[in-house]
């Protein structure tokens with residue numbers, strides 16, 4: 251779809267313009283398209299961002315993707331993990347958490363392991379089939395609004411006009427900046443590293459499932475299975491990104507995890523900084539924010555992308571009602587509900603997960619593992635815990651917020 255250029259401020263190109271074709275912008279676009287709402291999507295990248303990022307889809311996210319109608323294709327490419335684990339590396343002791351306990355709370359009582367870029371590509375194709383062609387290579391530089399709509403200035407100074415604008419343009423969001431929203435919070439000192447390898451950790455280590463969070467005397471790490479590859483998430487305790495990703499350092503870690511992994515093929519390495527941030531509001535008039543543009547959290551527990559997809563589903567339902575004539579206050583409710591979940595549930599949970607794993611004291615790790623075992627052995631407490639860690643209770647609490 252070609253951009254209309256230098257249009258007058260009162261005629262809209264589209265009802266909803268989405269900036270950002272990541273998992274959040276594309277989920278919103280597909281939901282709106284299925285509601286028969288006119289939508290356009292632009293992205294500054296030349297294609298879907300295929301860098302290694304999220305790989306876990308939690309049960310309620312899978313319920314939402316089923317509602318979108320694209321779950322079967324995702325399931326075909328992903329790895330179902332019905333039981334995830336916490337494990338102490340040196341002792342090999344572990345505790346299993348069975349998502350089957352959530353069978354009455356979700357239609358998908360498992361985590362689906364699949365790279366986020368596969369979900370994005372699937373949505374780009376599904377949108378094209380509905381006549382919405384995602385416009386790559388188009389960068390937003392500024393957004394200004396008036397009573398009737400939003401004018402988006404693009405790189406090259408072309409403009410685009412929409413009734414509503416969704417900023418799903420990631421952590422450095424230009425749309426958030428254009429609305430002068432503060433992005434307060436913190437950045438953790440130490441860098442983290444995600445690596446991908448065909449080395450099959452579960453064939454060399456006992457009691458490892460497709461999602462296994464590990465304590466060790468050297469530091470925490472996670473082992474995450476995909477259909478053919480594995481990922482290891484490491485916390486090497488260094489500040490800058492390039493030294494965190496040095497091959498020698500990464501190989502020492504692999505050898506520590508299992509000697510046979512020392513020479514394993516490493517197909518990808520992605521060092522990254524961890525943040526905790528949330529905007530004060532997800533709505534400024536006709537400009538709405540979702541996903542990393544509005545909030546960031548530590549990756550522990552795999553909730554960032556999931557939370558963003560939850561934003562997209564909640565926002566599009568509110569927009570649908572507003573476009574059907576209901577009060578715009580529904581969009582403020584969207585902001586209140588999602589801000590509550592992110593700031594009171596998602597960020598504190600991810601940060602507590604990170605803190606719980608941080609100790610290097612093996613005795614303390616074993617004590618914490620024993621606590622987790624007592625929790626897993628108590629069906630009621632375990633179910634409550636799984637409702638929280640699978641992001642279901644936060645969604646339920648948000649529903650009650652007016």
Ligand SMILES: Cc1cc2nc3c(=O)[nH]c(=O)nc-3n(C[C@H](O)[C@H](O)[C@H](O)COP(=O)(O)OP(=O)(O)OC[C@H]3O[C@@H](n4cnc5c(N)ncnc54)[C@H](O)[C@@H]3O)c2cc1C
Pocket residue numbers: 269270271272273274275292293294295299302303304305306366388389390391418419420421422423424444520522540541542543549551552553554555556557558
């Ligand atoms: C290493 C790593 C591991 C992670 N693991 C997990 C996990 O296991 N589970 C989980 O839930 N989350 C995880 N996350 C978080 C997850 O990747 C993000 O939360 C998710 O990508 C957010 O999606 P988004 O669509 O909001 O933003 P993004 O995916 O960042 O997409 C934003 C899009 O906007 C485009 N864009 C940016 N600026 C502009 C502009 N000015 N004009 C036009 N387009 C623009 C970009 O090109 C990009 O395509 C991880 C993140 C990292 C870095």
